[in-house]
Amino acid sequence: MDPLAGLISGPRATGAFVLRSIMEPPWSLQIDDRAPLSLVAVGRGEAWISPHAGEPIRLTEGDIAVVRGPERYVVADDPARAPRVVINPDQSCTTLHGEPLAESMDLGVRTWGNNPNGRTVLLTGTYTTPGEISRRLLSALPPLIVQRRTDWDSRLVTLLHDEVVRDEPGQEAVLDRLLDLLLIAVLRAWFARPAVETPSWVRAQTDPVVGKAMRILQNNPAQPWTVASLAAETGMSRAALARRFTELVGEPPMTYLAHWRLALAADLLREPDATVAAVAQRVGYGSGFALSAAFKRVRGMSPKEHRELALCGRTSGGVSVEV
Incomplete structure (x- = not known):
């Protein structure tokens, strides 16, 4: 994705x-x-x-x-x-x-x-x-x-x-x-306009190595990735991938993965039937407790609080108009 x-x-x-x-x-x-x-x-x-x-x-x-x-x-x-x-x-x-x-x-x-x-x-x-x-x-x-x-x-x-x-x-x-x-x-x-200042993480998508690494992480967040295993998938050395990824994306590969996992979890938690444990498994956390701890540390609220807030927002106003 x-x-x-x-x-x-x-x-x-x-x-x-x-x-x-x-x-x-x-x-x-x-x-x-x-x-x-x-x-x-x-x-x-x-x-x-x-x-x-x-x-x-x-x-x-x-x-x-x-x-x-x-x-x-x-x-x-x-x-x-x-x-x-x-x-x-x-x-x-x-x-x-x-x-x-x-x-x-x-x-x-x-x-x-x-x-x-x-x-x-x-x-x-x-x-x-x-x-x-x-x-x-x-x-x-x-x-x-x-x-x-x-x-x-x-x-x-x-x-x-x-x-x-x-x-x-x-x-x-x-x-x-x-x-x-x-x-x-x-x-x-x-x-694609020449005058537009494209963010570095968007430009990185077109890089043959870093773009591939980003897609691997995005499409397989549940895998227990390390820089070494990711480097093996891209055909680069661990140090070279880490340096190139950080230069183009603006953050190291594992930091990017952590942010992606939490963002994806935030989306999945909006689904009415989702549980913290099931979402944790889908995004690469060993347990619901581990996801909850990371989620609260970064976002300032628990997954449960986030879900309740999202569901409340979805039903308020009486009419759902999402595209």
Whole structure:
């Protein structure tokens, strides 16, 4: 599992949250959902997106914006337009005074807006819990990424707009996969830009030796790895691998493995039926006690406390909207 795959491999709801919005000016949406990551794609017309900090950016047909939360942002037909609709943490939509709008703006399957023939069509996907293993990746992203239609050749946005209005068996799984593909494609294109300062641990993925070592550790965390056994897998000496890994990743191999194991454990503990002992075995700890001690030392809480907090967050608000 590489960092981009890790972004979308954490726990999620059984169905994807994806919404098509059809808007006719004047309109302005204040997004207060507190989501760590959101994706906004323009299917028709244009829109302005105003991040919490920074200048508004104009989006046109085919453009995609990736917004890193949890700060609020605004999407509107005019950057000077005052918000008229608020999207809340439970994904409900209300006026600025809290009056519900979901029923009056309902336009059909996964579709809402103020006019069924509106000039602007938006597609929005929201990741409310992208997973512990993606925190490092999220911290490397700017508050707003914009991928212009003219800068790449991808039919994923068109496919999403075609699929979002379908009401067929398995449709939620289809939307889930398409959203994941679109997000990975956008981030991969962004990291490939010459002007982007790519984090060292992302660049290390492309190194033939260190990248291989990282994938071995990520895909086999339960193995009792040592630097020597890892070096044997990569065909390098122990000292050479340790030096090269530390230079490119920013930390020694076993430190990286320890952090990966705990991040993966944090994800697995979110599953309702997971036990500390079972998770410990899956991530390479000899017992639940050993995992608990390491987890509390690094994260300041026990696995049980982390799990209770995660499950509470998943069920609060009454509506699950994870992608």
